[in-house]
Amino acid sequence: MKDILNEIVDWKRRENEHLGRLFDGRELRAMVDRQCRDTPPSLARAVAESGTGIIAEFKRKSPSKGWIKADGSASTIPLAYQNAGAAAISILTDERFFGGRDEYVSMARRSGVTVPILYKNFVVDESQLFRARLCGASAVLLIAACLDMAQCAGLMRTAHDIGLEVLLEMHSEAELEYAALGPDLCGINNRNLGTFNTDVATSLALAPLLPGDAVKVSESGIGSADTVAVLRQAGFSGFLIGESLMKAESPGKELSDMINRMKKQAGTCS
Numbered sequence: 001m002k003d004i005l006n007e008i009v010d011w012k013r014r015e016n017e018h019l020g021r022l023f024d025g026r027e028l029r030a031m032v033d034r035q036c037r038d039t040p041p042s043l044a045r046a047v048a049e050s051g052t053g054i055i056a057e058f059k060r061k062s063p064s065k066g067w068i069k070a071d072g073s074a075s076t077i078p079l080a081y082q083n084a085g086a087a088a089i090s091i092l093t094d095e096r097f098f099g100g101r102d103e104y105v106s107m108a109r110r111s112g113v114t115v116p117i118l119y120k121n122f123v124v125d126e127s128q129l130f131r132a133r134l135c136g137a138s139a140v141l142l143i144a145a146c147l148d149m150a151q152c153a154g155l156m157r158t159a160h161d162i163g164l165e166v167l168l169e170m171h172s173e174a175e176l177e178y179a180a181l182g183p184d185l186c187g188i189n190n191r192n193l194g195t196f197n198t199d200v201a202t203s204l205a206l207a208p209l210l211p212g213d214a215v216k217v218s219e220s221g222i223g224s225a226d227t228v229a230v231l232r233q234a235g236f237s238g239f240l241i242g243e244s245l246m247k248a249e250s251p252g253k254e255l256s257d258m259i260n261r262m263k264k265q266a267g268t269c270s
């Protein structure tokens, strides 16, 4: 089977080259310096301090599932997530594989989303960081499997320089060494990006090996309040949830039902 991650990263490099002909990195950086004087809301704080810890994802399509919600609107769904109690929103901005766009972040902001927004893409080049900041994101995802340690450290430095936080995604014990770079949040992806299969056991196995003071986020394959409870018990304070919400007729309502179940469970425990 062809490794999907390799295919995506190859494409990303070509796409960056093409986009770089329209605006090069230096121009984008100058635009950031001129236009972005605000301090975006902190994803790490939102996750650590919110009651739910849920980062609800706007994802219209995926390589494993195809179209999940082709007509899903970035002007209504992220805001519905926020109203349902999401701590933060994740927005897929890759177009070819996930049906996303940078504009979806600005559309969500314009619709009234004030919680932190995670810019979700396969970042391999700093021009993507500038684009993330320009469209209104608070944080970017960096994926250990796409970057060597030096590249990852460099991108993290640039992200911090322009006021973005970093959620660093890891998937295997070998990748945990990247956590020493000091990201704002440490993510464990339950999905193998080679095959796209998910298994929450990945988070449970790796959590004890992460630095004790890391803000820990479990990503992918989370579909119920029970799973969130198990992950919370294992030390996670953030839960990145996409498909199980997006495939519902009303993603906002689905999230609100899940949060109600979480609250009921917390009530029975105390």
Ligand SMILES: O=P(O)(O)OC[C@@H](O)[C@@H](O)c1c[nH]c2ccccc12
Pocket: 057, 059, 120, 121, 122, 143, 169, 189, 191, 198, 219, 220, 221, 222, 240, 241, 242, 243, 244
């Ligand atoms: O839809 P799910 O299984 O709830 O997963 C959400 C999110 O974790 C997933 O979209 C994701 C995690 N890391 C990524 C990296 C790139 C693209 C997508 C992802």
